[in-house]
Amino acid sequence: MHREMKARDLRVSWLQKMGPLAGLLLIIILLSTISHDFLSMSNIFNVLRQISINALLAFGMTLVILTGGIDLSVGSILALSGVLTAGMMGMGIEPWLASLIGIIAGAVMGSINGLLITKGRVAPFIATLATMSLFRGLTLVYSEGRPIISDDYSFVIMGQGYFLEIPIPVIWILICFFVLGFILKNTPFGRHIYALGGNEEAALLAGIRTVGVKVAVYTLSGIFAALAGIILTARLSSAQPTMGTGYELSAIAAVVLGGTSLTGGKGWITGTLIGAMIIGVLDNGLNLLNVSSFYQQVVKGAVILIAVLLDRSQKT
Amino acid sequence: MNHIERGITITAPLLSMVGIHKSFARVHVLKHVDFTLQAGEIHALLGENGAGKSTLIKVLSGIYSADQGRIHIDGKEQVFKSPRAALVAGVGVIHQEFNLVPHLSICENIFLGREHLFGRGWIRWRKMRREALLWLEKIGLLVDPSCKVGELSIGQQQMVEIAKALSFDAQILVLDEPTAALTQSEKKALFATLCRLREKQVGMIYISHRLEEIEELCDRITVLRNGESIGTRMTKETSMDELVGLMVGRKIQEQFPRELTIKQPAERLRVEGLTQQGKVSQVSFSIQAGEILGMAGLIGAGRTEMANLLFGVQKQDAGEIWLDGKQIRIRHPRDAIQAGLAYVTEDRKGEGLVLSRSVKENFTLPSLASFTKGGFIRKQQENEMAEKLMRQLGIRSTGIEQKVGFLSGGNQQKVAIGKWLLHQPKVWILDEPTRGVDIGAKREIYQLINQLTEQGMAILLISSDLPEVLGMSDRILVMREGKRVALFNREDADEEKVMQAASGGGSLLA
Numbered sequence: 001m002h003r004e005m006k007a008r009d010l011r012v013s014w015l016q017k018m019g020p021l022a023g024l025l026l027i028i029i030l031l032s033t034i035s036h037d038f039l040s041m042s043n044i045f046n047v048l049r050q051i052s053i054n055a056l057l058a059f060g061m062t063l064v065i066l067t068g069g070i071d072l073s074v075g076s077i078l079a080l081s082g083v084l085t086a087g088m089m090g091m092g093i094e095p096w097l098a099s100l101i102g103i104i105a106g107a108v109m110g111s112i113n114g115l116l117i118t119k120g121r122v123a124p125f126i127a128t129l130a131t132m133s134l135f136r137g138l139t140l141v142y143s144e145g146r147p148i149i150s151d152d153y154s155f156v157i158m159g160q161g162y163f164l165e166i167p168i169p170v171i172w173i174l175i176c177f178f179v180l181g182f183i184l185k186n187t188p189f190g191r192h193i194y195a196l197g198g199n200e201e202a203a204l205l206a207g208i209r210t211v212g213v214k215v216a217v218y219t220l221s222g223i224f225a226a227l228a229g230i231i232l233t234a235r236l237s238s239a240q241p242t243m244g245t246g247y248e249l250s251a252i253a254a255v256v257l258g259g260t261s262l263t264g265g266k267g268w269i270t271g272t273l274i275g276a277m278i279i280g281v282l283d284n285g286l287n288l289l290n291v292s293s294f295y296q297q298v299v300k301g302a303v304i305l306i307a308v309l310l311d312r313s314q315k316t
Numbered sequence: 317m318n319h320i321e322r323g324i325t326i327t328a329p330l331l332s333m334v335g336i337h338k339s340f341a342r343v344h345v346l347k348h349v350d351f352t353l354q355a356g357e358i359h360a361l362l363g364e365n366g367a368g369k370s371t372l373i374k375v376l377s378g379i380y381s382a383d384q385g386r387i388h389i390d391g392k393e394q395v396f397k398s399p400r401a402a403l404v405a406g407v408g409v410i411h412q413e414f415n416l417v418p419h420l421s422i423c424e425n426i427f428l429g430r431e432h433l434f435g436r437g438w439i440r441w442r443k444m445r446r447e448a449l450l451w452l453e454k455i456g457l458l459v460d461p462s463c464k465v466g467e468l469s470i471g472q473q474q475m476v477e478i479a480k481a482l483s484f485d486a487q488i489l490v491l492d493e494p495t496a497a498l499t500q501s502e503k504k505a506l507f508a509t510l511c512r513l514r515e516k517q518v519g520m521i522y523i524s525h526r527l528e529e530i531e532e533l534c535d536r537i538t539v540l541r542n543g544e545s546i547g548t549r550m551t552k553e554t555s556m557d558e559l560v561g562l563m564v565g566r567k568i569q570e571q572f573p574r575e576l577t578i579k580q581p582a583e584r585l586r587v588e589g590l591t592q593q594g595k596v597s598q599v600s601f602s603i604q605a606g607e608i609l610g611m612a613g614l615i616g617a618g619r620t621e622m623a624n625l626l627f628g629v630q631k632q633d634a635g636e637i638w639l640d641g642k643q644i645r646i647r648h649p650r651d652a653i654q655a656g657l658a659y660v661t662e663d664r665k666g667e668g669l670v671l672s673r674s675v676k677e678n679f680t681l682p683s684l685a686s687f688t689k690g691g692f693i694r695k696q697q698e699n700e701m702a703e704k705l706m707r708q709l710g711i712r713s714t715g716i717e718q719k720v721g722f723l724s725g726g727n728q729q730k731v732a733i734g735k736w737l738l739h740q741p742k743v744w745i746l747d748e749p750t751r752g753v754d755i756g757a758k759r760e761i762y763q764l765i766n767q768l769t770e771q772g773m774a775i776l777l778i779s780s781d782l783p784e785v786l787g788m789s790d791r792i793l794v795m796r797e798g799k800r801v802a803l804f805n806r807e808d809a810d811e812e813k814v815m816q817a818a819s820g821g822g823s824l825l826a
Contacts, residue, residue, distance in 0.1 A: 187691055187692055187693060188684045191677060191680075191693070194677070195670050198672040198673050199667075199670040199671065199672075202668055202670050204649055205629065205649050205667055205668070206649070206653075207654070207682050208650075209648070209650060265672045265673070266672055
């Protein structure tokens, strides 16, 4: 009885961890046999740069989803932080300081989400649905609906530059990936996130400040969204008030593709990176194959469904 | 007339259950139970928690099917495959939790799922309302049937449940602890309704712990103990003492390995006037170092609420807590833990454990800070502690990385207790520590509790298992309706006294 359980337990967790990676490899092999450009170094970095925005959003989203919540406002936080940063630079503020202000703005927006959810007892879906509209509206108000140009060289290299041949946005996601992975595995805060998502009542009774952990998690999600907004602004040399619209859904898709459970308590950041890569590789590969963007959406939807259905069948 | 109280039964019984046997995984929950119910009778079903009352009712209402035995209603044999089948055959059960949809009207609730009775394809509202009104009048609830159920009081909602059951032409009505949530005046109204139904020849099975209610209302009493029917008595001819004796029986003490471990009297914990509005009022007690204070009481007596209050899960409205002579303030479980309290909750899956995480992570969750240096968890030290603890507690699992959800009930409970050991607490609150645990693991848990007291820890043992409370406690505090109603020394306590205090049934003696 116990031995059976062990075997099952191990098999399930192994499949859950390896499933997304196997899927990614499968897609890569498939695409590289069809298109010869696909596996070139420049294309690989191209893909990584393309997924950097989504990966950053998805990292923050992973933390939120691990606690059993959801954050729909990340696309709007991205936009508001982006236009604020660009706006500050337009006023002559140094790029680094303007970026810092953008990040702080993201943190404030995230903590507003967290406070609404904990102190205000609003369901995460509703709270962030409201702030999604709120922050987007503020973005349009601040920018008067127009793009804000920011072509300061020291700023745009954040999105367009290279460091030792590696695109700088890729360096950003690697740093964030390792730091987050370490935090989740090796710090009490990481443990608390998993415990809270697994059983909030038990976490509370173990003395965990559940309110504090939740606020921190939404704040981090806001910071990641702001970082993504700044990098996107740098890449485009301007902040578009409509940028990031719908990005929250891609971020959620990456988290789910990576095997993190939407009910909380189960998941890992590596899965999310793989999930984001699956989406990025599909986009890129289908582009190389000249598949129309209409069909691309169909394929992406189908891949997400297949992944989730496979995941289900392993669990039952 | 076949009025029971005259002691003559002329007609065949309305319901007879013969030789009902039911077991779950080799545990015999019902052992050849016989039960009869006459038309126009209110028949009490009495027994301790776990005596088999609710299983018997679940068999009668088609939720479980019996392994052996037969059910006859009006002389006709019945086999119920579903609750609906039982309902159609005339058995209506009023559960403690109502099956009503609060957003729908009384009338919609009564006829939920049967709207087709009032027209094909569309509902003839006036006809439905008229009929609902008829049923409401029958039980004496004078409310507009188009009122939403959510706007009614608990007592009125219960009446709606009764009306709903009757509208299926129920001749047998089962009431499971119907007064648990009622006010005094609602209770009076309920009793009036039940008496009225008795006159209309409805047979009722009344489950309650409150002996005074049974005396007031019921014609006969059947006592269950350990899954056996011990006997049926006429209420008028039975004393409270006899009933309690029947319920409790004689039990073996040896399974409780309690030894006195109070070395020298030193007060560990003192609680004074702990109060939470409407749940716990003015509870005071103290526990010595090395002492087990048992806390007995019926379900809903406020024991778990007391524990939650003490541990800072709920907000205290009044009260003072002293630990080792120093007053402490507890506003959050974190305060309680830091002060040196540990709390093993009643509902281990819901509150005690994170089932989706490993044995190790559950173990170290409350004491993670002591494994942390410079903000990082020291993995090696954590693993070593978890391994050691697992061996010490004899937890059967595949290793410290196994998910707790895959462990058996007894092993889960050991994890739930063990996670506090790393913290070296001074006071333990154990709420139903052996519920749902097999005999072997139970004994291991008792021995563990003894070891804790030997180290001078104080224990508050909350349990609904009377033999357990009596067997393990040095003193026993009894709660009823959120108040402390009695305190016994170990030598003075017996099951009858504790039961009497817990049910407040002294009145039957008169």
